[in-house]
Each structure stands twice: as C-alpha cells, then as structure tokens.
Amino acid sequence: MMNTTVSEDQIRSRLSRLYRSYGYLPYKVNKFEEYDLYAQYKNFLACKQILTFSDTDGRLMALKPDVTLSVIKSASDRCPVHKVFYNENVYRVPEDGDGFSEIPQTGLECIGEIGLYESAEVVMLAARSLESISSSYVLNLSHIGVVSGILNQSGIRPEDQPEFFAVLGAKNGPAMTALCRRFDMEARAVSNLMMLTELYGPTTEVLTRLSALPLPEESLRAVEELRELDTLLKAFGLSRIHLDFSVVDDIEYYNGIVFTGFIEGLSSSVLSGGKYDRLVSRMDRSGGAVGFAVYFNTLEPLWFTENEFDFDVVLVCPSEEDLPLAIREADRHIAAGETVRIQCSEPKGFTFRTRYTVRNGAVES
Amino acid sequence: MTEKKMINVALPKGRLGEIVYGMMEQAGYECPEVLDPKRKLTFENEACGVRYFWVKPSDVPIYVERGAADVGVAGKDILLEYSPRVYELLDLGIGKCRMCVAGPKSFRDDESRTLKVATKFPHIARKYYESQGREISIIKLNGSIEIAPILGLSDVIVDIVETGKTLKENGLDALETIVPISARFIANKASFQFKHDEITAMSQSLSAICQTKE
Numbered sequence: 001m002m003n004t005t006v007s008e009d010q011i012r013s014r015l016s017r018l019y020r021s022y023g024y025l026p027y028k029v030n031k032f033e034e035y036d037l038y039a040q041y042k043n044f045l046a047c048k049q050i051l052t053f054s055d056t057d058g059r060l061m062a063l064k065p066d067v068t069l070s071v072i073k074s075a076s077d078r079c080p081v082h083k084v085f086y087n088e089n090v091y092r093v094p095e096d097g098d099g100f101s102e103i104p105q106t107g108l109e110c111i112g113e114i115g116l117y118e119s120a121e122v123v124m125l126a127a128r129s130l131e132s133i134s135s136s137y138v139l140n141l142s143h144i145g146v147v148s149g150i151l152n153q154s155g156i157r158p159e160d161q162p163e164f165f166a167v168l169g170a171k172n173g174p175a176m177t178a179l180c181r182r183f184d185m186e187a188r189a190v191s192n193l194m195m196l197t198e199l200y201g202p203t204t205e206v207l208t209r210l211s212a213l214p215l216p217e218e219s220l221r222a223v224e225e226l227r228e229l230d231t232l233l234k235a236f237g238l239s240r241i242h243l244d245f246s247v248v249d250d251i252e253y254y255n256g257i258v259f260t261g262f263i264e265g266l267s268s269s270v271l272s273g274g275k276y277d278r279l280v281s282r283m284d285r286s287g288g289a290v291g292f293a294v295y296f297n298t299l300e301p302l303w304f305t306e307n308e309f310d311f312d313v314v315l316v317c318p319s320e321e322d323l324p325l326a327i328r329e330a331d332r333h334i335a336a337g338e339t340v341r342i343q344c345s346e347p348k349g350f351t352f353r354t355r356y357t358v359r360n361g362a363v364e365s
Numbered sequence: 366m367t368e369k370k371m372i373n374v375a376l377p378k379g380r381l382g383e384i385v386y387g388m389m390e391q392a393g394y395e396c397p398e399v400l401d402p403k404r405k406l407t408f409e410n411e412a413c414g415v416r417y418f419w420v421k422p423s424d425v426p427i428y429v430e431r432g433a434a435d436v437g438v439a440g441k442d443i444l445l446e447y448s449p450r451v452y453e454l455l456d457l458g459i460g461k462c463r464m465c466v467a468g469p470k471s472f473r474d475d476e477s478r479t480l481k482v483a484t485k486f487p488h489i490a491r492k493y494y495e496s497q498g499r500e501i502s503i504i505k506l507n508g509s510i511e512i513a514p515i516l517g518l519s520d521v522i523v524d525i526v527e528t529g530k531t532l533k534e535n536g537l538d539a540l541e542t543i544v545p546i547s548a549r550f551i552a553n554k555a556s557f558q559f560k561h562d563e564i565t566a567m568s569q570s571l572s573a574i575c576q577t578k579e
Contacts, residue, residue, distance in 0.1 A: 269555070
C-alpha cells in the first residue's frame, strides 16, 4: 500500500470547503502584477526581492511575491466587508535560502469594517485550518498593542522598538534585561516586559496572569481586546489557542492581533496572520483588514512520506497474448488499493513488494 | 497521566560541549555513555527523557532551527552570525569570550579609505561597521584569521578573543569589543509548543545550576 497519509489536494479541498462554509469567496489572482504595485508598498512585503521581467508592451512586470496587495487593490468599497480566500503560488527568496522559490499558499483576507466578530472569525478559521491538517496543533496568539503600549509609555522611539520585539521574539530574557538597562527604563516597565517574555499558555490562564500586571492604558486596551476575542473563540469551541507575546512577526505590517500556527512534527510555523490596517490605509481604502496564509511548502513532510517500495506489484508479461489477463490481474490489485506496474521485461532499478509473471494464460508468482 | 516526551539535545563537540553535558548531568539528565569514546552517534536515557548527539558547534543552531534537535547549546557568536529562528531561553554563562576588532598594535584607522576586514563572521562585522557608518571591504576567511593583517591581506580582523594570548603572539591587540559572547541554551520554536513542559523544566533546572555557579 502507498504510505501517504494525506495529500496536498485533500488539504486544499478541506480548507476551501471550510472557508466557503463561512461565506468567503474564492479569489483568483493574476500570476503577474505591475512591478509598481510592489515597489510602492515594498515595506509591507515579507520579501523585498522581486522577480521582474518586461512585458511585450515594455511594462515592468513582477511575479507576485505576495497576494494580499492584489486582494486589497481589487476589493470593492461597495460592500462593507470583503471576504475572500485564495490558493496561489508566490515567488520569494526564503529567509534561509539564497534563490527564489515558488511557495504555494492558501490564504484568507477579510477587508473593510473589521469588528470583534470579524477578528474572532478569522482567528477561528486559522485554528480550524490547522485542525483540518492535524488534530495536534497549537495556534499562538498575541497583540502588538500590549508590548508597544509599554514601550510607548517608556518613551522608546518607534525606530528603537523593533529591537525589543526581536528580543521578545526569541524569548531572550537576559537580552531583554540588558536592553531595558540600555534604554534606562523604569522598574515597572522592565518587570512587565520580562513577564511578557516568559508568559505562555492557554489564553484564559495567561489573561488571568496579565490582569495582575500594572500595565499602561494602551496595553490594557489590547488586553481587553484579547479578552473579548477569547470569549468568542470559546463560543466557537476552540481550546488549543495559546497566548504568546513572542509572536511578533512583522511589526511594520501588523498592528493589532497577530498569530502563528504550529503542527506537531513540523519544525517551523505553518500559518501566520494578523491585523494589518496600516497597509489598507496606505492603499487609500477605508476600514482595516485581518487575514492569514497557510504555507504549503512547510507542510511537505506530511505528504512526503518515503514509500518502502516504488510499486506494490509488478506484473511481468512477456507475451502480448497474455495482456488481457495481465490487465484483469492489475485491476484486481488496484481495486485492493495497491499500486501496479505492468511491463514486458524484468523490472530493473525499482523496488516492489511482489512480482508475478503472466505467461501462457496463467499468473505465476 | 500525559506521557513524558523525549527531548533531543544537540551538544557542541569539544570542551564546551563537555562542560554543557556536565551541567545537564547535574540537572538530572544524565547519560554517561555520552562521554564514552566509542563511535556511537546518538545517546539515549529514556528514564530521563533525553537523547543527546554531538554536532559541530556552528551546526547546532541549524539542527535546532530545523527541528532535528529540540534544544541545543550554541555560542552567541554563531547566533549573531546566522540569526536562526529559535528561542534563546538561557545564557549559560560558560564559554565566555568577546567578539573583537583586532589589529597590529600600531594600527591607526585611515578613514579616507575603505577598511579591509578579515573575518569568519562577515554578518557581525558588516553590522558593526554599518552602525559606525564606516565603509569596509569584507574578506571572508575560514581559519588562521590572525595571519591576515600580518601579511597585509587585511587592515584588521573581527574575531573571537578569549585571553588575547594568540593575538599577542602574533603582534596583534584587541582594539575594540563588539559584543560579549557566551553559550546559550536554545530551543526549536515548534518543539517548544509541543514539548513545552519538558523544555521549560530543562531550562529551569539549568538556570538553577547557572545561579549557583554565579
């Protein structure tokens, strides 16, 4: 039997059904976009390098490094909320690579008037996406505002804040202490940041611990948002969501809730997303946006299981006269879920479980 | 009762790794055959829930980032150079040294020309000089860095300095300290989610040992 547990197509189809069931419409993006679109919003791209080429009319085109920009560009202002999902390839230089890669992703965007329900629905769909892939998953949730509230109150300039987020992203307690000392932060802010570096666990449990912290007003508003979100996520029946302030993906891009998903057995996160109102506003659209993408390249180990054999059965059929019998024999094995190779000569260079010879109207083992 | 999960630990080959194993043993994760010279590749103590393997020090973050190891110990120099996406949970306070700019004792920086810098750590060197606004040309070497300024291949070097003895023997001096270095306990981000209790317990035990040593 083939050893593959789940196929890429099965996952795509499950995700599409899931998103359709909550009223998200499929969205198809052109493979190419004008380079200007990406050049204009380069700061919002996960990968700053873009594959370009000249079109037949001389326009500089790009193989899309991102889908979200195209979705926002095409979102109609006529309906208050634009909900779409897509299955697309993007072209990026991976963080750990030095050449362009084609990265298949499935994503979902909710653009327009984003309230509590829309945010909760997108987080729920992110969690359910993970659940569609494996029952053993964790979705880590954070809110940029909790940390930036502390940094803003301490007078840390926006250009210095990424350093704090990087240290937080590595859960690096000693480096956080050193950084706070370098910026001469007051004891209460230091202790809050140290606590956020360590905090990790189920949302309700962490929210209880957060409520004991002397946080500034801006952080408290973000905590309240997380609390309201938690109530709705519970109503959706979700329990595998953790609060983790090391989820700080891209603070230039995200401005509110931010989340990332893991599947047991896979070495990196397979899903990431969050609220990205700044990009929407930069593109002169009203409202905000929240969305996520599932990176199919990271899921590859799930369906790439090394088969013990190339085929289960090899049917060697030296004479054309015996082919009808070989075909019937092959059908019988295929119906039993086995893979079959029929050939007229001895198999070489392949591995197989069983070999039969079809000769003189009989099947011999 | 939930099943205790095994933690895969990447130890850096060499003296530092042996010290790290000593700390692990003290923390209750003993597996004496780790120090056995037999040519075995992995060492396991199921009762303690731990599996060790030795790898080249600069490869530890790769094993951890890619999930082949759940945790490992790597020098801050390697972490700064390669910026792996891992959690840096603990400063073990061992393997202490400094990342320095070193050069001939008589070195004077002529800012009217590009500074030639030989190093095994091009990323750290570039970042340091960028912060100074100094234009440099990096010469990436893989060993015997000290010889570069002596033979005129470079003006200065950026390298790890422990005692400064090797530099002195070659007529060089540590001119500036870029960053202090020590060994760090790192964890794979996905492993941290699914082996959270085990990794946290290991980190806390090691932290307690570090504190008694201070």
